[in-house]
Amino acid sequence: MKFIIIFSTLIVMLLAFQNCSPEHKAGTLPSQSELAQVSDEAKNILINKCMGCHGPGDNVVITPDLEALNESGLIVRGEPQNSTLYLQVIDRIMPPSGSGVTLSDNEIEVIRKWIKGPTALNYVEHIRPILETSCNTCHGGGGRRLTTYDDLLRNNRIVPGDLEASTLWQAVISTEEGVRMPPQGKSLSSEDLQIISDWITSGAQEFE
Numbered sequence: 001m002k003f004i005i006i007f008s009t010l011i012v013m014l015l016a017f018q019n020c021s022p023e024h025k026a027g028t029l030p031s032q033s034e035l036a037q038v039s040d041e042a043k044n045i046l047i048n049k050c051m052g053c054h055g056p057g058d059n060v061v062i063t064p065d066l067e068a069l070n071e072s073g074l075i076v077r078g079e080p081q082n083s084t085l086y087l088q089v090i091d092r093i094m095p096p097s098g099s100g101v102t103l104s105d106n107e108i109e110v111i112r113k114w115i116k117g118p119t120a121l122n123y124v125e126h127i128r129p130i131l132e133t134s135c136n137t138c139h140g141g142g143g144r145r146l147t148t149y150d151d152l153l154r155n156n157r158i159v160p161g162d163l164e165a166s167t168l169w170q171a172v173i174s175t176e177e178g179v180r181m182p183p184q185g186k187s188l189s190s191e192d193l194q195i196i197s198d199w200i201t202s203g204a205q206e207f208e
């Protein structure tokens with residue numbers, strides 16, 4: 001009995017540990033090829049699932065062309081939450097129920113990403129997730145807190161536009177014991193470093 005308890009405790013610990021895996025996609029930006037793929041998929045969805053009813057001559061004309069949809073007011077480029085077309089599909093009003101045409105959650109997400117387009121690097125979407133994963137176990141509170149945008153701007157940790165002067169940047173690229181961050185274990189991935197450096201260089205915006 002005792003053995004079973006110890007054994008299952010070990011399994012539970014193992015599973016919990018797996019959840020803390022350092023692999024994460026949080027800070028990842030969509031690449032050019034991903035954006036191109038989203039665009040192709042979105043166009044196919046509109047052609048196959050909307051244009052049967054919303055072809056030329058309908059009250060609501062849908063074409064697989066972002067610019068045309070933007071001009072006709074069915075979408076607001078970059079703002080899915082303000083786009084009639086997106087609101088109709090996310091609220092499951094379109095395609096009409098009973099029409100035999102349905103959209104999967106994934107197809108709705110593709111439409112959202114297509115309208116959203118490339119997003120500019122910003123603290124909320126791209127930097128905070130990296131810090132949450134790799135830094136906040138130690139920098140979650142006290143004088144070394146790094147959980148808000150203002151924390152980053154304090155003490156020259158981040159100097160917008162100036163990598164050299166940004167002590168946070170110097171810490172994550174340092175190899176010097178006592179300076180390098182995180183102090184033990186793996187350094188940030190080259191992908192995360194690229195995102196942080198591009199973000200600081202481009203002015204370290206808080207939001208998009």
Ligand code: HEC
Pocket residue numbers: 046049050051052053054058059060074084085088089094095096099101103
């Ligand atoms: C089976 C036919 C049918 C399909 C499929 C369909 N719609 Fe519609 N849609 C309608 C009808 C009917 C209306 C009411 C307005 C009209 O066209 O006269 C409408 C209205 C709309 C409106 C205008 C809503 C408003 O209040 O201004 C939007 C936007 C829209 N549809 C988007 C879509 C999108 C996006 C798809 C594909 C994901 C889609 N529809 C698929 C029949 C359809």
Ligand code: HEC
Pocket residue numbers: 131134135136137138139143144145155157167168171172178181182183184188
């Ligand atoms: C294991 C705990 C731990 C982790 C994880 C960690 N740090 Fe630190 N960090 C520290 C400690 C402790 C110090 C103080 C070192 C000293 O003053 O000698 C420090 C100091 C710093 C400093 C300089 C002091 C300050 O408050 O500005 C920066 C910048 C920093 N860390 C950034 C980071 C970043 C960015 C990450 C994640 C990539 C990170 N740290 C991950 C423990 C940690």
